Amino acid sequence: MTLLDTFPHLKEYNFPAQEISPTLFKTFSAAVANRITTLNLLPMARQTYSTRAIPLRNILCTFEHLVHLRAPTAEYLLDDMDLNDIRGQLQKLWIKKHVDATSRSHPRIAQDDPAVARQYVWVCRGLRTLHMKVDYHGTDCDFSELSLIVFGFLSRMCPRLQELSLKRRSLDLSLQGGLCLLTRLQELERVRIITHHYPQMDERDLLWIPSTPLSTWDRLYYPLLRHSTCKDLQAQYKGISPDKTTGSKLVERGRELGMDLSKVGYPEDLLDWMEERYGTTAPVEGDYASSSFRSLQLPKMQSFSVECREKKDKKAIAAQKLEDVVAKVRPNVHFRMCEEHKDAFYETTLKYW
Template sequence: MTTQSPNKTAPPNSSLFRSKKFIKIQHSKTRTNVFSSQEFAFSIPEVLEHILSFLSLQTRQNSARMVCKQWYAVCKDLIPTTHTWILRLTPNGTTNDNRDDDLTIRDQISSANNINLQISEGNNITTLAPQQRLISWAAMMDTLSSIFHEHSHRQLRSKLRRLHLQEGVLGDFATQLPQLPHLATLTILRIDTVAKWDIVHLFTIYKTCPNLEELSVKPTRTAECASPRSFYAMDQLPLASSQEHTLIKGYDSLPVLARLLKCSLYDVTVSLPALRVFLKASPRLSKLVLARCTHVVRQGQDNTFFDPSYGHNHQGLGIIRLVGVHCPNLENFHLSISSTTGFGLESQEVVSTLETFPHIGACNLTDERFNSVLLKSLNAAGLINQITTLNLLPTRSNACQAQAIPLRQILCSFKHLIHLRAPTAVYYLEDMDLHDVLGQLRELAPNKSPDFADRHYHIPTDDLAIAHQYIWVCRGLKTLHMALSHRASRSSYSAESSLIIFGFLSRMTPRLQELHLTRYTVNLSFQGGLSLLTRLQDLERIRIVLDHCPCWAESALAWLEPTPPSALDRLKYSGLHRRKMRKDLWRHYKGISSPAVTATGSMLVARGRELGMDLSKVGYPDDILEWMDERYKGKGISTTGAPSCRKKRDSSLSKLQSFQVETPQGRKSESLEKAEKYVGRVRPDVDVRLCRPRDDEYYLTTLKLY
């Protein structure tokens, strides 16, 4: 597209501006996607509108039609199109539906940028014979090959960039993968399966898809939870040494996969010779995930699996060192190996990983193997300050709690930790109860928790060494996923426990952006202190997972209103009203010591003051009163924890994007629906869902993240 530049001195009504030649559109049979600076200028609506405004109405319409037609011809090929190709199987084992051979279907496949292959929803894939799928797969690949052959004959370049083989489509890697046609334009290949497959099958993928940028072979949430593993167990037996040698032979001379950046492989059998060839062919890998893999040594026709019970205590060291040699610039790495006790790495292997990749800063481990011994090993090796991201990933869809994870020690020792995702790791509420508020309440009413006396745990407040073990040092923490529980039995002090939780978090994590909490019960009323999270001004996402649907009044969410209190509300918040609020909040705390008494001589409070936190009121109703003072009197809290004089504080969570409460049933009461509508009215920009169905932690933190 070219334009004639108007004379700068010509008036707007001159014949030059009225001329139809003002915009001249050049058509070309071979149009490229490289635009000139003039074409970029015309893509700006304001520029084009300004130019067309000098033309008459009819000329403007004709020119606009030509411009739109030309730009549509250019842009229509840039918009990715997706086609879902379905295997429709019959009990008799016939091939694909005849409609797949229809010219319309072939045109859709031929012009698609993304293709999803799946089995029809009407088929029960668990009852279909393997031969039925193989016949349908072969017919589908023949159709795809003929389309690519037609493209080559007509000298057309294929548009296919992404291919997704959904669960049930690919079960036999050894038989089905070699039938893939040569996909030179493919950049993303995703395979959904829970089959135990062999790493040598990657070489077939390399041969057919030489320009891949992303490769993913892993189960979906549906395939992992619902589909029986026996249905997919067609490649469970690993290959023998001679078979591996035959498959690997000659692959060293193949073109290097210079574009492959991300590779996620689940349930794969790994041998060092095959892994070495794979890594040598992928020099630009930035992400490598080997999840739930099995390490095997091939000897003749037999296969020896590494197993800790047979003396192979550090089976991952060879894999880690090999990856370190060939991928020194790796940015994201996860390795989890199967053993008799689950999945994960030993302490020496974790230390070796961090020493091999000191530039990564992200430690991606399974939650089953992270214990106090591993923490001591990391501390002894001086690697704690290297870790900025710690992902303790669940390895099973029914993952609930991993109580062996020393979560408190992690948060009190990893000074530079920014992201902690440990949805199954337990943080005990007694470790948040800095002033033993619950202990004092139980002593006043011991009948409420008769077994508490035998299991009570109180933090010494006058010991400086103890204080360092209970105050978090990761002041820059932005992401926190964890579970909460009691060391003692479940208590009836729901509101009091919740006030401790949110009061503690609002002081310990001033930079938090994402908070995921899992707990049996949380009191979400005003007395429960959920409003204290408004102190975290960077908070963007809140997710609370409960075991039952809570009772929630609309008034308890008034703190979510973005507008500050009106002058009338501030005036009403007088000394008399404040004294009444204090009396109402302290009603259930009668008989316990005041914050001023517990803070005196407390090393926990002194340690918090060193780190810029005021911990004297954590767990007390005075924490909510202080929050109300901040909101109504405009007394802000500075970064050092001390009150800032007359500093007006925004308490509306201006960056909040998502607020979700999940329960197993996902049922909503009438009051919850009203509360949800209320938040939707006052905060329409926030995704608010109260009592939605509970999501799967394994899917969210493991399958989705990796």
């Protein structure tokens, strides 16, 4: 008797994260991959920080009808988000400058194999809830470059996302880190980012938050902002840009599923966003009804929290200043920077295990 014989209408499944072995997952996946809409992979102990045994990438690239995935301690390797080998390109430049530099510390995703492409591009285009941990085992990249890969990747893979809970030891939440790219997710309602330390942020890094069209001052300031950002990115990425001549099966696979992956991780991804937000086609004051304005804001955003293991008292003044800024421009959004708190869904589920 199979699992579906016992539960013919199965659509939701809860797995204790520690119990998933490759053999068990293979059997489970073969039986229900085309059926499951909700999958909760939760640790049984509150103190669990990370679970490496969960094949998170395989799940997201296989379970086509998945709508809710809660796996707060499951690791999704950043290596698997670097579809355009940004880190490899940056490391080549580093090695040229430093003869004693070590070789690349991570495998490159094959760009010319259709079978490989299917293993890295998510098929669950209707995903609405995503809780996971992003990890990276190398040391060959600046964390702002890693953050741009993460946010660029997520902004393409799950266009209907409503709730995001993302855990990583460190993330760059500044403009250059690409957090603003999440504004592409027009259904987004709740964002929770969990790190070890409070990020370095100022008001400029929250330019994507306001829901009103651009003021005259914004339009005058934009050329200076774009020039400054472009100059910084050019110095950081040293001329690295998308290759328009080399075909990538990963990019082709993305197009098949309705997404453009060609610029994920590149500075052009951020510059394109700035042009959409502040360029000549961006809406101006009084243009509240324009379709371009509606596509640039996060109309359904309810809450955004940055939670850290570090005590808030060390950064209390800076955190309060940012909270005040958001309260002024988006009073309907609950924005806070605080110490990490317990996840309500996880705590409720844990009571029954």
